[in-house]
Amino acid sequence: MSRMEIDSYDNEITNIKPKLWVDKYRPKSYKDLVGDESVNRDVLTWLVQWNYCVFEKGTPHKDNIINTQFNDRWDRPEKKILLLTGPPGCGKTTLAHVVATHCGYNIVEINASDDRTGQVIKNKIKDALETRSAVFNKKPNMIIIDEIDGVSSSGDENFVKLLLDLVDGEKQSSRDVNQLMPKGNKTSKKKKAVKKPLLRPIICICNDQYTAALRPLKAYAKIVNFKRMQSNRLAKRLKEICDREKLSADITTLFVLAESAEGDLRNCLTTLQFIKQSSNKVTRELILNTNIGQKDANKSLFTIWEEIFQIRSSKIRSHDSVVARNSENNVDRYISRLEFLISTNGEYEKLMQGCFENYLKYNFHDQKFKISQINEWIHFYDQINHRSNSMQLFGLFAYFPYPIICFHRFFSGVAHPHLEYPRKDYECYVQQQANENIMSSALNGIKTKYRLTLNRNIFITEFVSYLLKIVSPELESDNGLSSNLNKSILSRVADIMLSFNLKYIQKIEDGKTIYAIEPPIDQLALFSNKKRAFRSDMTKRLIAKEIDIKIESAAGTRSISVQNQKSSSISQSESKSLKGQEKQILDFFGRPKTNMELDKESRQSGGNLIKPKVWYRYHEGSSKAVRTKMKLKNFL
Amino acid sequence: MSLWIDKYRPTTLENLTFNQGLSRKLKNLTDSDFPHLLIFGPSGAGKKTRILCILKELFGDGAEKIKIDQRSFETQRKKLDINIISSKYHIELTPSDVGTYDKIVFQELLTEIAQTQQIDADAKQRFKVVVINEADEITRDAQAALRRTMEKYMSNLRIILCCNSTSRIIEPIRSRCMLIRVPLPSIDEISTTLQHIASNEEIHLSKSLADKISLQSQRNPRKAILTFEVMASQKKKLNDNVEIPKVDWEQVIDDIVGKIVKTQAAETLSTVRQKIYELQSHCIPPSLILKKIALGLFTNEDIHSKAKFDIINSATHYDHRLRTGRHSIFHIEAFVSSAMSAILSTKY
Numbered sequence: 001m002s003r004m005e006i007d008s009y010d011n012e013i014t015n016i017k018p019k020l021w022v023d024k025y026r027p028k029s030y031k032d033l034v035g036d037e038s039v040n041r042d043v044l045t046w047l048v049q050w051n052y053c054v055f056e057k058g059t060p061h062k063d064n065i066i067n068t069q070f071n072d073r074w075d076r077p078e079k080k081i082l083l084l085t086g087p088p089g090c091g092k093t094t095l096a097h098v099v100a101t102h103c104g105y106n107i108v109e110i111n112a113s114d115d116r117t118g119q120v121i122k123n124k125i126k127d128a129l130e131t132r133s134a135v136f137n138k139k140p141n142m143i144i145i146d147e148i149d150g151v152s153s154s155g156d157e158n159f160v161k162l163l164l165d166l167v168d169g170e171k172q173s174s175r176d177v178n179q180l181m182p183k184g185n186k187t188s189k190k191k192k193a194v195k196k197p198l199l200r201p202i203i204c205i206c207n208d209q210y211t212a213a214l215r216p217l218k219a220y221a222k223i224v225n226f227k228r229m230q231s232n233r234l235a236k237r238l239k240e241i242c243d244r245e246k247l248s249a250d251i252t253t254l255f256v257l258a259e260s261a262e263g264d265l266r267n268c269l270t271t272l273q274f275i276k277q278s279s280n281k282v283t284r285e286l287i288l289n290t291n292i293g294q295k296d297a298n299k300s301l302f303t304i305w306e307e308i309f310q311i312r313s314s315k316i317r318s319h320d321s322v323v324a325r326n327s328e329n330n331v332d333r334y335i336s337r338l339e340f341l342i343s344t345n346g347e348y349e350k351l352m353q354g355c356f357e358n359y360l361k362y363n364f365h366d367q368k369f370k371i372s373q374i375n376e377w378i379h380f381y382d383q384i385n386h387r388s389n390s391m392q393l394f395g396l397f398a399y400f401p402y403p404i405i406c407f408h409r410f411f412s413g414v415a416h417p418h419l420e421y422p423r424k425d426y427e428c429y430v431q432q433q434a435n436e437n438i439m440s441s442a443l444n445g446i447k448t449k450y451r452l453t454l455n456r457n458i459f460i461t462e463f464v465s466y467l468l469k470i471v472s473p474e475l476e477s478d479n480g481l482s483s484n485l486n487k488s489i490l491s492r493v494a495d496i497m498l499s500f501n502l503k504y505i506q507k508i509e510d511g512k513t514i515y516a517i518e519p520p521i522d523q524l525a526l527f528s529n530k531k532r533a534f535r536s537d538m539t540k541r542l543i544a545k546e547i548d549i550k551i552e553s554a555a556g557t558r559s560i561s562v563q564n565q566k567s568s569s570i571s572q573s574e575s576k577s578l579k580g581q582e583k584q585i586l587d588f589f590g591r592p593k594t595n596m597e598l599d600k601e602s603r604q605s606g607g608n609l610i611k612p613k614v615w616y617r618y619h620e621g622s623s624k625a626v627r628t629k630m631k632l633k634n635f636l
Numbered sequence: 637m638s639l640w641i642d643k644y645r646p647t648t649l650e651n652l653t654f655n656q657g658l659s660r661k662l663k664n665l666t667d668s669d670f671p672h673l674l675i676f677g678p679s680g681a682g683k684k685t686r687i688l689c690i691l692k693e694l695f696g697d698g699a700e701k702i703k704i705d706q707r708s709f710e711t712q713r714k715k716l717d718i719n720i721i722s723s724k725y726h727i728e729l730t731p732s733d734v735g736t737y738d739k740i741v742f743q744e745l746l747t748e749i750a751q752t753q754q755i756d757a758d759a760k761q762r763f764k765v766v767v768i769n770e771a772d773e774i775t776r777d778a779q780a781a782l783r784r785t786m787e788k789y790m791s792n793l794r795i796i797l798c799c800n801s802t803s804r805i806i807e808p809i810r811s812r813c814m815l816i817r818v819p820l821p822s823i824d825e826i827s828t829t830l831q832h833i834a835s836n837e838e839i840h841l842s843k844s845l846a847d848k849i850s851l852q853s854q855r856n857p858r859k860a861i862l863t864f865e866v867m868a869s870q871k872k873k874l875n876d877n878v879e880i881p882k883v884d885w886e887q888v889i890d891d892i893v894g895k896i897v898k899t900q901a902a903e904t905l906s907t908v909r910q911k912i913y914e915l916q917s918h919c920i921p922p923s924l925i926l927k928k929i930a931l932g933l934f935t936n937e938d939i940h941s942k943a944k945f946d947i948i949n950s951a952t953h954y955d956h957r958l959r960t961g962r963h964s965i966f967h968i969e970a971f972v973s974s975a976m977s978a979i980l981s982t983k984y
Contacts, residue, residue: 356966360906368977371902375970382961389962424913425965431917439919448704450642452721453684455730455769458858460919462680465883466862470639473869489869499638527888527914 021269025241026094030102034237035091035229042224043084043095047103049077050201054140079222080167081202085209086226089264096144096203105142125166129200142201149206149214160217167198167220228263231255238268242282247272249282257287302419304341305354308408309362309417335405342401352381353422355407361418362411370410377403441519445501465525471497475539494546504544515540641861644833649689653829654682654821654857662686666693672786674797674810677818680856683798686818687767694761695725709740716740726765732773739778742785750789765794772799776806783808826850826860833861839868845876852880885920886928893932897939900976905969912968922964926955926971933975946978
């Protein structure tokens, strides 16, 4: 900043009552900006691209570097919205305002203090976009939406969605078409509804560009990311201001201040102004002792876990005195430092889980003592957690950080920790819910008669494992799959499965079709130490077939008496010759023939019987079985 | 055809094989006036079978014609569904299914049943029976709601409570009921039953193998019969050396116990933690996990008997914590680590 500019501030000071330094030293023109030069230029370039569209001056498509491929009728930039993101206090709002004034716009600002519902979009923004003040300010409007990450992402009147509608162009009846519309659009005027283009720039400002509400916006917006301001640049600026305000300060002291504020210029200025009230000299001690210089910065979970499991080297520690302001001895330093970190983060449950899942990985001495100690602390945590949640004793929240700090006491090391995000507890919970559901569906399927003596607890601990084994019996593999012994086993298993409403159904896994039990009680019974497939697919297939037959015959016995014999004979021949998918298509082809056969049959067996039905299965897909051509009458 | 446990389940009081003295007393009870009953005993001892037999004795075959209904209750915050098994003469419910809202079930459903008389004029008894399962899981409030109902509607209603332990039943209810304990049958009794089943199913089962099965199922007839059926379905010839299958989750517990006995170190603790998580995700109740690990350690021969006292002591300690806390894994693991340190301290 040049000498001359600072003088201009002086003039203001004399004229106006003393005001906040933050406002006093807010940059007034583009040249005053101290932030990252490239960021500033980016924003300016984007806004200049609107010049042709808004002011109808400049040459289209020529001096516009970015716009060469993108052919826009109004020669607007490709991305219609500019999204400025970055930590607080790095000058986003200031930059937007400065650049807008620089380019000659009238700024319409919408921030979190305004009502930001869909109605606002409809009225305020649209009015601002399509009109201009006629009387006194001839400048075109430009919209700055500050703190856009605070808008709600739900509801019909979704702010971001409506904003995007506006960008895409909005339907509007032709009489409303504004005079600002270029003449090329005349033809479409006759239509009832035309797309109304966005003809004014919009700048959105937010701290966190990853907010869920902004996700749809990001595709349409040019995103400019602000970095944390460099401390030395910041300190230089602070020095200039201090000189102006006749506050004596050396550059290293200001550097410490800038560090502790983490690049937040606004914060530094407020702190300095606060100090100025009491003394004319800024000293290192003064900064370290003010509580204001410290920000309630929210550290990420991983940073905190690292802090917990890693002992800081002495070099960092000395620097750290900024944070641990009141610390006298070594022990207290880590307690107050970690307490501060943990309580500002506030996600105690996550932090605790992370510590719990990670602490056993470290090598530590005197395991017996330390583990039993930490277990007592964990128990303490669990108690206050339970009490505060179940009895609403929120006063206990103050004690949450201390059990977590204890992990540092016992398990911290010099080596960089390899931390993992705690998932196991949640995974366990999800898995448990899934299994509960399986259990419920299994229990509800059981016939009432058999259910009487079972409850959930008995079912899971004493029953399901046995049941699974009983329904996967061992068959005589010697050759006769249709031997009498096997048949009786199969029929018994099928009966049991029916009474418990279990089925073997086909599933495709890794390209192979396998038979799986449904509801999947095998998930309840089997553990990872032996998650082998129970019994061969062959057995399961035979059982599945047997069940189908039973169901059908149960349905059929009411009307047809001979059916049982029939179905068993069919099943026998099928098990010999056919394999594959269990897809029943009744009477698909050969129907007249079947009927004829059946007629013959019924005539033979006395005639007064109702016609028996014949099923066959249609098999599809590959199979290793030998295929032979069979005629239907062979089966009958 | 059904599972053997259902197929060979006695349906009348005369046919009950275990605890025959008790059965005789119950038979005498059903002849005269019938009090409220509180039937308790370990899982698998035959409480439920006895209740069903009592119902049959009281009302005849009509008590076996049962159906399942779902009733829903509205509370201020949410809708509750509860399954009710009922016949013409009795109704059976498990109030603990709705968790802490069980009081509402009693207040609404039970009074509704209690206030109406037996509809069937031909019924053998003038009262209806309400069977309440898992009575020890009912909250104190709900139990308090029950106590007045039990007295007031005595003419219409008899209640049979069924639970594992009376320790969590409040004193006023205990005093209003006749307490009947159903103990587990002896190993001999179970073996006899198993052999009876075997001869009916035409399977050869030696006495020694039957004893082995009974022993391993910890005198639980349900487990014994199911184990036997599993063995019969897997192998055709049952000789004395055949391996007796265990429930899968108990194998995991055995695994955990083995690991604890073998090495007492932080690494073991983390592998054990994995397994506990797995057990939990399979819906095994945490207190049961702790109990089984403790018993496994207690019966282990490699552990010095001095350490066993400490282990049982800490098991009770952490079981208490388990019930007062939220994260069961914390407390089970704390128990495991304290058991490890108990083992370590006797080693050197």
